[in-house]
Amino acid sequence: MSAGTTKLDVTVADVVPVNDLVTRFHFRPTAGGLLPTFSGGAHVVVEMREAGRPPRLNPYSLMSSPLDTSEYTISVRRDDVGRGGSLFMHRNVRPGDRMVVSYPVNLFSLDLRAKKHLMIAGGIGITPFVAQTAQLAAEGGNFELHYACRTASLFTYGDLLQERYGKRIHLYHDDRGEKIMLDRLLTSQPLGTHLYVCGPAPMINWVVGRAAELGWPSENVHFEHFSAPQPGLPFDATLAVSGKTIHVGEQQSLLEAIEAAGVDPPYLCRGGVCGQCETNVISYDGKFLHNDHWLSEEEHRSGCKIMPCVSRFEGKSLVLER
Amino acid sequence: MPIEPTIKSRPIYGTLSPQKGTEHLLIADAEGAQAILDLAKSAPEGFFAAAEIVYIPRASGEGHVAALKALKPARFYDGPSIAAALPRLRQTFATAHMGLRVYLAGTEGLIGQAMLAATEAGIDYSSIQTEHRGSLARRVQCVHCKGVTEDVTTQPVTCAHCGLTLFVRDHYSRRLAAFQGVCINAEDRSEQVPVEEVFP
Numbered sequence: 001m002s003a004g005t006t007k008l009d010v011t012v013a014d015v016v017p018v019n020d021l022v023t024r025f026h027f028r029p030t031a032g033g034l035l036p037t038f039s040g041g042a043h044v045v046v047e048m049r050e051a052g053r054p055p056r057l058n059p060y061s062l063m064s065s066p067l068d069t070s071e072y073t074i075s076v077r078r079d080d081v082g083r084g085g086s087l088f089m090h091r092n093v094r095p096g097d098r099m100v101v102s103y104p105v106n107l108f109s110l111d112l113r114a115k116k117h118l119m120i121a122g123g124i125g126i127t128p129f130v131a132q133t134a135q136l137a138a139e140g141g142n143f144e145l146h147y148a149c150r151t152a153s154l155f156t157y158g159d160l161l162q163e164r165y166g167k168r169i170h171l172y173h174d175d176r177g178e179k180i181m182l183d184r185l186l187t188s189q190p191l192g193t194h195l196y197v198c199g200p201a202p203m204i205n206w207v208v209g210r211a212a213e214l215g216w217p218s219e220n221v222h223f224e225h226f227s228a229p230q231p232g233l234p235f236d237a238t239l240a241v242s243g244k245t246i247h248v249g250e251q252q253s254l255l256e257a258i259e260a261a262g263v264d265p266p267y268l269c270r271g272g273v274c275g276q277c278e279t280n281v282i283s284y285d286g287k288f289l290h291n292d293h294w295l296s297e298e299e300h301r302s303g304c305k306i307m308p309c310v311s312r313f314e315g316k317s318l319v320l321e322r
Numbered sequence: 323m324p325i326e327p328t329i330k331s332r333p334i335y336g337t338l339s340p341q342k343g344t345e346h347l348l349i350a351d352a353e354g355a356q357a358i359l360d361l362a363k364s365a366p367e368g369f370f371a372a373a374e375i376v377y378i379p380r381a382s383g384e385g386h387v388a389a390l391k392a393l394k395p396a397r398f399y400d401g402p403s404i405a406a407a408l409p410r411l412r413q414t415f416a417t418a419h420m421g422l423r424v425y426l427a428g429t430e431g432l433i434g435q436a437m438l439a440a441t442e443a444g445i446d447y448s449s450i451q452t453e454h455r456g457s458l459a460r461r462v463q464c465v466h467c468k469g470v471t472e473d474v475t476t477q478p479v480t481c482a483h484c485g486l487t488l489f490v491r492d493h494y495s496r497r498l499a500a501f502q503g504v505c506i507n508a509e510d511r512s513e514q515v516p517v518e519e520v521f522p
Contacts, residue, residue, distance in 0.1 A: 114444065115444040186420065186421070187344055187419060187421055188419060189419055189420040190419060190420070191415055191418040191420060191443050192444015192445065193420050193444070213342055214342070214343075214344060214420075214421050215341065215344050216420055217423075217445075217446060217448075218449070219446035219448055219449045220420070220449070
């Protein structure tokens with residue numbers, strides 16, 4: 001069993017539709033008492049078990065206040081073209097259901113040495129910031145959040161955050177042509193500011209790229225890139241160490257297929273960023289579909305490594321050191 | 323003489339190179355001026371127009387002042403000592419914005435004390451460019467009386483505050499910007515330990 005994969009038995013305490021795309025889930029410990037402490041930016045891996053198919057395990061940021069561990073809450077954006085994890089959460093999960101989630105793991109934590117925290121969110125990327133702002137507000141921390149979304153009706157927690165933190169929250173509606181004036185924002189921050197970005201990949205790349213260009217040291221720039229594994233064509237793989245051949249279904253990740261075969265590789269994030277499940281490739285004939293943010297471009301090209309949590313394969317044969 | 327890594331806390335230094343940034347603060351003492359002049363060879367157009375140079379010539383650097391001024395930095399300050407320059411540095415940091423890059427060159431005492439002011443202002447030490455030039459003299463804190471002795475070149479050294487004979491360790495404190503000095507003859511204070519010039 002790998003670090004961080006310790007499981008928690010929880011019961012769904014509430015299911016709250018937030019808007020057309022987003023639903024919030026509240027989990028309480030089935031055995032009563034308090035859940036483990038976490039810090040703002042942490043995620044849990046939610047196990048989705050459905051009869052007749054292998055379990056799906058997706059990471060979701062915790063958005064409840066780290067000061068209150070009587071429950072964990074996550075917000076799930078419905079992804080109609082994904083592999084069905086979010087649809088399962090939206091359609092099948094009801095109050096009273098028992099579920100299993102991992103211990104919280106934080107790969108997007110605040111740097112508490114910062115003189116100021118500048119947060120930039122896009123869409124459902126707001127969730128870790130809901131927890132982080134709660135944590136900072138309680139400590140009297142200095143923060144400012146800039147949050148962009150397509151339309152007012154999809155501005156998940158925009159109102160709530162403005163109500164809580166007033167002028168520290170800046171909302172930008174894409175459909176009204178409102179844009180984050182990024183260069184002005186980045187050049188007007190006091191020394192010692194740390195920057196945090198969570199949102200769609202193009203937004204992260206834009207913000208991280210401008211920050212580097214404008215002289216922000218990488219030590220001050222934090223981003224959370226991970227997303228749930230994407231579906232793809234089915235493929236087969238051979239696990240050389242355990243002597244097994246596995247089939248990876250269309251809606252299954254390679255990591256889930258390895259686990260379904262009874263092999264237990266380490267993992268933490270299941271989103272391609274933490275590096276725990278890095279797996280050596282012994283041989284292959286075909287093409288890798290690398291979706292992680294862990295391996296270098298060189299490693300991607302080398303064909304020697306794969307991150308089975310998010311990456312896939314198309315071709316004749318794939319032999320892994322597992 | 324290159325500084326070799328010994329224990330983990332012992333700082334090691336690199337070579338200054340121009341970084342992307344909106345402003346540049348270059349701080350040097352004595353032979354550190356040469357590191358700035360070398361950086362200037364690869365600096366992009368407009369680099370020094372957005373730069374401030376803070377220079378402490380000490381005994382050996384007066385000859386570099388003209389060369390540094392010739393780089394035409396937006397601001398140039400030369401001061402009599404590191405101690406005299408520090409309040410000015412703290413003021414600069416207090417009003418600076420993200421995009422300011424910091425470059426430190428010269429003695430370890432200068433690099434360490436300027437870095438301390440920078441980190442107190444919220445700059446991560448690993449994002450600061452450093453280059454050691456010139457004397458290997460160390461800033462040493464006596465772990466017994468906590469007094470700091472500047473420009474230590476010998477091993478052992480007599481604490482300028484309490485008079486103990488101190489062994490100068492490689493153990494370095496970023497918080498104090500000083501190496502640690504520990505009494506070398508604590509068992510028998512009458513023991514005389516030969517003094518050698520090891521940090522010329």
